[in-house]
Amino acid sequence: MSTVTLDPTSVVATRPASARIWKWFGRYGALLVLGVLVVGTSLLEPTTFATYDNFINILNQSALSAIIAMGLTFALVTGEFDLSIGNVASLSGVVCLSTMVNQDIGIVAALVLAVAIGALVGLVNGLVVTLLNVNALVATLGIGTVAVGVNYAVAGGTPIGLPDPGGFIQLTLGRFLGIPYPVFMMFGLAAILWFILNRTVLGQSMQAVGGNPVAAQLSGIRVDRVRVFAFVICGICAALTGILLASRTGSAAVSGGDSYLLAAFAAAFFGSAVLRDGEFHVLGTLVGVITVSVGFNAIALIGLETYWQYLFQGLLLILGVGVGSLARRRAAAA
Amino acid sequence: MTDATALDDPTVASSPSPTCLEMIGVSKQFGGHQALEDVSITLSPGRVLALCGANGAGKSTLVRILAGAESADTGTIRVHGSEVSIHAPQDATRLGLSFIHQELNLVPKFTALQNMAMGADRTGRGGVLDLRSLRRKALQVQERIGYQVPLDVKVEDLAVSERWMVSLGRSLMRDATIVAMDEPTASFTREEAERLYSIIDELTADGVGIIYISHRLEEVLQVADDVTVLRNGRLVGSFAAADLDIASLTHHIVGREVAQVAHRAGEVDPASGPALLEVRGLTREPRVRDASLTLHRGEILGVAGLVGSGRTELARLLIGADPVGAGTMTLDGAPYRPRSPFEAIKAGVALVPEERRSQGLILRNTVSTNLGMASLREPGNKLGTYSPRRAVRIAREAVARFGIKANSVHETVGELSGGNQQKIVVGKYVLAGPQLLILDEPTVGVDVGARGEIYDIIRDLAAAGTSILMISSDFEELAICDRVVVMREGSIVATVPAARATKDHLTSLCFGTTEQEPS
Numbered sequence: 058m059s060t061v062t063l064d065p066t067s068v069v070a071t072r073p074a075s076a077r078i079w080k081w082f083g084r085y086g087a088l089l090v091l092g093v094l095v096v097g098t099s100l101l102e103p104t105t106f107a108t109y110d111n112f113i114n115i116l117n118q119s120a121l122s123a124i125i126a127m128g129l130t131f132a133l134v135t136g137e138f139d140l141s142i143g144n145v146a147s148l149s150g151v152v153c154l155s156t157m158v159n160q161d162i163g164i165v166a167a168l169v170l171a172v173a174i175g176a177l178v179g180l181v182n183g184l185v186v187t188l189l190n191v192n193a194l195v196a197t198l199g200i201g202t203v204a205v206g207v208n209y210a211v212a213g214g215t216p217i218g219l220p221d222p223g224g225f226i227q228l229t230l231g232r233f234l235g236i237p238y239p240v241f242m243m244f245g246l247a248a249i250l251w252f253i254l255n256r257t258v259l260g261q262s263m264q265a266v267g268g269n270p271v272a273a274q275l276s277g278i279r280v281d282r283v284r285v286f287a288f289v290i291c292g293i294c295a296a297l298t299g300i301l302l303a304s305r306t307g308s309a310a311v312s313g314g315d316s317y318l319l320a321a322f323a324a325a326f327f328g329s330a331v332l333r334d335g336e337f338h339v340l341g342t343l344v345g346v347i348t349v350s351v352g353f354n355a356i357a358l359i360g361l362e363t364y365w366q367y368l369f370q371g372l373l374l375i376l377g378v379g380v381g382s383l384a385r386r387r388a389a390a391a
Numbered sequence: 392m393t394d395a396t397a398l399d400d401p402t403v404a405s406s407p408s409p410t411c412l413e414m415i416g417v418s419k420q421f422g423g424h425q426a427l428e429d430v431s432i433t434l435s436p437g438r439v440l441a442l443c444g445a446n447g448a449g450k451s452t453l454v455r456i457l458a459g460a461e462s463a464d465t466g467t468i469r470v471h472g473s474e475v476s477i478h479a480p481q482d483a484t485r486l487g488l489s490f491i492h493q494e495l496n497l498v499p500k501f502t503a504l505q506n507m508a509m510g511a512d513r514t515g516r517g518g519v520l521d522l523r524s525l526r527r528k529a530l531q532v533q534e535r536i537g538y539q540v541p542l543d544v545k546v547e548d549l550a551v552s553e554r555w556m557v558s559l560g561r562s563l564m565r566d567a568t569i570v571a572m573d574e575p576t577a578s579f580t581r582e583e584a585e586r587l588y589s590i591i592d593e594l595t596a597d598g599v600g601i602i603y604i605s606h607r608l609e610e611v612l613q614v615a616d617d618v619t620v621l622r623n624g625r626l627v628g629s630f631a632a633a634d635l636d637i638a639s640l641t642h643h644i645v646g647r648e649v650a651q652v653a654h655r656a657g658e659v660d661p662a663s664g665p666a667l668l669e670v671r672g673l674t675r676e677p678r679v680r681d682a683s684l685t686l687h688r689g690e691i692l693g694v695a696g697l698v699g700s701g702r703t704e705l706a707r708l709l710i711g712a713d714p715v716g717a718g719t720m721t722l723d724g725a726p727y728r729p730r731s732p733f734e735a736i737k738a739g740v741a742l743v744p745e746e747r748r749s750q751g752l753i754l755r756n757t758v759s760t761n762l763g764m765a766s767l768r769e770p771g772n773k774l775g776t777y778s779p780r781r782a783v784r785i786a787r788e789a790v791a792r793f794g795i796k797a798n799s800v801h802e803t804v805g806e807l808s809g810g811n812q813q814k815i816v817v818g819k820y821v822l823a824g825p826q827l828l829i830l831d832e833p834t835v836g837v838d839v840g841a842r843g844e845i846y847d848i849i850r851d852l853a854a855a856g857t858s859i860l861m862i863s864s865d866f867e868e869l870a871i872c873d874r875v876v877v878m879r880e881g882s883i884v885a886t887v888p889a890a891r892a893t894k895d896h897l898t899s900l901c902f903g904t905t906e907q908e909p910s
Contacts, residue, residue: 255777255779256776256777256778256779257775257776257777258767258768258772258775258776258777259775260777261760261763261767261777262767264756264760265753265756265760265764265767268753268755268756269749269750269752269753269754271749271750272744272749272750272751272752272753272764273753273764274712274731274732275710275712275732275742275744275750275751276732276736276764276765276819276820276823277732277733277735277736277737277741277765277823278733278764278767279731279733334755336755
């Protein structure tokens with residue numbers, strides 16, 4: 058048969074070098090930022106920054122943000138948003154501590170209960186979005202606010218402290234082989250979540266739903282179910298971060314976890330520019346969180362004032378996502 | 392103006408009366424496809440010009456050029472005698488041209504008045520809306536068309552025909568002198584259509600020129616003063632409506648050429664085999680009404696019909712993408728009522744959708760991910776794990792089997808040609824192992840070579856026992872079918888054996904101008 062289509066190989070061969078450079082930049086630009094940060098700070102502060110202890114410290118500082126941000130990645134992968142994660146983190150910490158203090162239940166039971174509440178909030182988010190067909194921004198904003206209300210009802214608005222911290226604090230303070238537990242949890246969870254997203258039918262379906270929900274539905278993917286699962290994973294991760302935060306501070310405040318919301322979004326969006334062309338993925342989010350932590354650590358060690366942290370985080374987000382998007386456009390146009 | 396203009400000399404059409412719109416020698420090419428070739432139309436004030444032609448004859452392209460949505464390769468446009476260039480929709484509006492498309496482009500949450508005011512609301516001083524004068528103007532428009540549009544009701548709460556009137560009202564608010572109407576009565580009742588005809592009379596009495604596009608030929612002959620017929624992008628001729636009857640108009644639309652009927656060389660007639668799918672009285676208002684058909688094992692059944700006849704909507708009902716209003720379906724003898732495409736695919740029924748880019752593919756993903764999308768859940772895979780290596784192996788086999796031309800299975804599908812993209816969409820559903828594969832316009836925007844390969848895939852599937860339901864506007868390609876059913880206004884109106892499924896015959900049936908054959 059005769060074909061009138063262009064031989065695709067010739068198209069690729071004629072693609073100019075500039076396109077390839079832009080493409081490379083789009084994929085590895087964000088990693089380049091991390092590399093420059095590490096090398097630059099190492100040169101400036103060789104004795105304090107470039108040490109094994111500081112390296113472990115940075116990872117430990119990253120862990121809580123990383124867990125909540127990797128969970129958020131699942132909502133973003135399916136094309137949804139979740140604005141309730143900060144509130145869920147606060148709520149789970151408060152529930153965990155208050156049940157231990159007031160109901161006198163064991164650590165394990167309290168942990169399970171806190172995680173279950175995260176899953177429940179995620180489930181409700183998912184059902185409101187899919188069954189009631191409410192926009193995810195609105196739905197999760199509403200459910201998040203309800204979570205704040207429940208939080209006040211449980212805690213009465215005052216921070217809860219543990220009279221006998223003991224075992225619960227060991228959750229974040231404890232070390233194995235000299236490495237704090239949260240670092241293991243971060244990497245362990247990253248491995249599990251990576252597997253779910255990339256090596257299961259559910260994960261593939263999530264990516265398909267995020268890529269083109271109409272095509273996914275017509276391909277026999279149960280789009281609504283997949284979305285609900287994404288919200289549940291998101292809620293569970295937010296709850297885990299809330300528990301670890303309560304453990305690290307030894308107390309749980311009503312709005313303790315709220316600040317993680319924006320940090321998680323920033324990390325996930327920055328991460329979408331890592332290695333992939335603007336797709337959200339677990340590894341990218343992890344790199345995003347660690348990049349922010351490295352920057353904060355550098356700012357502290359160099360002795361800059363705190364406001365530099367915000368300038369850095371904001372600019373990093375805009376640069377990472379903006380340059381990635383610009384690079385893709387250039388690569389496509391060239 | 393009773394002189395019919397001959398094909399070879401379209402300029403003769405200029406009559407002594409002043410024209411409000413002339414398009415002269417318009418040509419337009421899309422890729423290698425000549426959508427319009429040297430087409431000319433003339434519209435006089437106070438007259439109704441009907442544009443007729445089968446699907447793909449070039450009517451829509453002509454209107455899109457006039458609306459500024461496409462630009463012509465060659466040709467001139469004159470409005471009220473002076474030559475104009477229309478580069479954007481705003482240009483058309485400024486020239487007094489107005490278009491009422493089938494999708495009405497109204498804001499559902501706005502009231503009728505707000506919708507009518509859009510674009511005409513520059514009357515306000517300092518950006519403040521002058522609501523009183525807008526309402527006054529809207530009332531004048533109502534008076535002019537002699538029809539009360541409820542001005543303060545949200546458009547989403549109006550009936551389809553009322554929405555259409557709002558759209559017309561908006562045109563008149565902008566003082567349009569030329570109004571193009573695309574299939575206005577497609578979802579109108581008899582009475583609503585009659586009301587439209589009288590409004591058209593009012594408008595033409597006012598000197599407005601109307602371009603009327605409709606597949607309903609009786610209606611065309613009733614409403615229009617002049618009729619311009621297009622076929623395959625060429626002008627067949629312009630005629631006075633008074634000189635035409637349905638038979639002669641059909642003849643002009645269909646043409647004389649004899650279609651190449653190269654249907655499947657019949658070994659065993661699949662229509663005599665066991666039935667796989669039986670559809671009885673399937674209804675979902677307003678597009679599907681009491682549709683019935685039977686599809687046998689290994690049979691290729693074509694569905695012919697004009698755009699808007701309810702073919703796509705029927706296909707969506709068959710895969711559970713839309714809820715069924717009434718009617719029954721049986722698949723392989725058992726009741727079949729899928730509530731989602733997931734259930735349909737589980738039952739072995741898949742649809743290759745009409746829009747491959749928006750409905751079939753994830754453009755930024757790779758060939759292998761797209762091919763695997765409909766068969767993620769393998770029956771043996773209890774754990775629900777996904778192996779990229781296995782996906783790549785299956786994709787490589789599929790690429791070879793379907794003749795997909797890509798550098799590798801890791802290439803992004805957005806970068807492939809239309810034909811290869813289509814083969815991926817078809818391949819995706821074939822990999823799901825359906826016993827019934829529905830294809831909606833499988834070769835639109837596909838080059839000749841890939842088209843042939845897609846036909847080969849379809850034939851091979853049917854030979855292996857898969858039943859095929861093929862929806863197409865390209866009646867020549869329905870030659871690969873064993874039987875063809877014709878759909879008109881939501882129902883199956885005729886069944887035609889392959890030997891008689893010529894283009895002319897099917898076109899006549901689609902327009903409802905030949906005697907119907909009982910199925």
